Amino acid sequence: MAAALTACGGGGAKEGGDAKGDQKKKSEMAISVNLTGEQAKPGEPVTVTLAEGKLSLVKVSDGKGGELPGKIADDGRTWTSERNAAPGTQYRVDAQNTDSQTATAQFGTAAADKVNKxxxxxxxxxxxxxxxxxxxxxxxxxxxxxxxxxxxxxxxxxxxxxxxxxxxxxxxxxxxxxxxxxxxxxxxxxxxxxxxxxxxxxxxxxxxxxxxxxxxxxGKDRRLQVDLDAKRMNVVEDGQTVKSIPVSAGTPGGKKASWSGKMVLMTKEGTIRMDSQTVGLGDAYDKMVDYSMRVTWSGMYIHAAPWNAAKFGRENASSGCVGMSDSDAKWLFGTAQVGDPVEVAGSGSKGRADIGNGYGQWNLSWDEWKAKSAxxxxxxxx
Known part of the structure; x- marks a missing residue:
């Protein structure tokens, strides 16, 4: 697409062919834009090129108050947007050169066949x-x-x-x-x-x-540290243990064992229905559970488990979750915040959950994590 550059200010033209020829020569300077028409392909930067001279200013606007930021090349001949042209958008290009001449161009991009969210x-x-x-x-x-x-x-x-x-x-x-x-x-x-x-x-x-x-x-530096061997959870704030809670975690060996390693408190869901059939454990349980806080997508929670009261601090006998008394669970639910680390150590776990099963990236070393960058x-x- 080419658009004529016209002088912003008009000088008085003298009579005679030479003066008209000079004016015509000035008006023939033009810009070209890499995207043209009404169905241009989106998803790439906009490039504006000046036929002669140097650009001083380029503005690419979308008619909705948005602009594509960009930079003029060192030689002054081209301007390239830092952002891509969006799908289904009408754009106007306004350019000016160092002689204060201006030019405009317009184009539209095709709509997206599929939108990612x-x-x-x-x-x-x-x-x-x-x-x-x-x-x-x-x-x-x-x-x-x-x-x-x-x-x-x-x-x-x-x-x-x-x-x-x-x-x-x-x-x-x-x-x-x-x-x-x-x-x-x-x-x-x-x-x-x-x-x-x-x-x-x-x-x-x-x-x-x-x-x-x-x-x-x-927020506060709070860590929930579960010791499978001691059957206790220590709540550590700013490096100091503020409460040690007797717990009963997952039954060692098999599908009912707890996950171990470093995880993160994902959500505080409160009273929810827990059905063992939804996590592949048959008809082991189906009950309403209070003060439930999710640790993995696959169904490991920290929650109240009054039916297991005799096991707290003595035996890991749950179906994978970390259970405790109603009073301890109520206190923890009111104290903990989403994003608190949940660090589970000791014997009898089923290993570490997959990295995407909640927030398992803390189980990777720093170098291992950086290597996952694209x-x-x-x-x-x-």
């Missing part, structure tokens, strides 16, 4: 425990992982070191999480910007058609 944790304005990662689960496959990861930015109030890592969620969907090198420091403020509008997920995934963002704050495994600092 994101489920984001944590939610805006939340307060989370020191183990909580940023977690993004995608509706559709993401083959262009590096392109997507480039558009994700984590900013923290204290320059926390961290990295994105890709893996499969428990649902089987693609997922990318941002984990700090170590547990968060209490009081850290976190902002996440996902500049995904116009990014192509790759084959079978479709385009993203909007940006996303979230922000959250890290950007050459490089750490992403915020």
């Amino acid at each position: 994101v489920t984001i944790v944590p939610g805006k304005g939340s307060t989370m425990g020191v183990g909580q990662p940023v977690s993004l689960v995608f509706d559709n496959p993401v083959k262009n992982k590096a392109e997507v990861e480039k558009r994700l930015k984590v900013t923290t109030s204290n320059n926390t070191e961290g990295s994105w890592g890709w893996f499969k969620d428990y649902t089987g969907n693609d997922r990318v999480d941002w984990r700090p090198k170590d547990y968060w420091k209490s009081g850290t403020e976190v902002k996440v910007e996902m500049s995904l509008n116009g990014v192509d997920s790759g084959p079978g995934g479709g385009y993203f058609v909007r940006d996303y963002d979230t922000n959250f704050t890290i 950007l050459s495994g490089a750490a992403q600092n915020g």
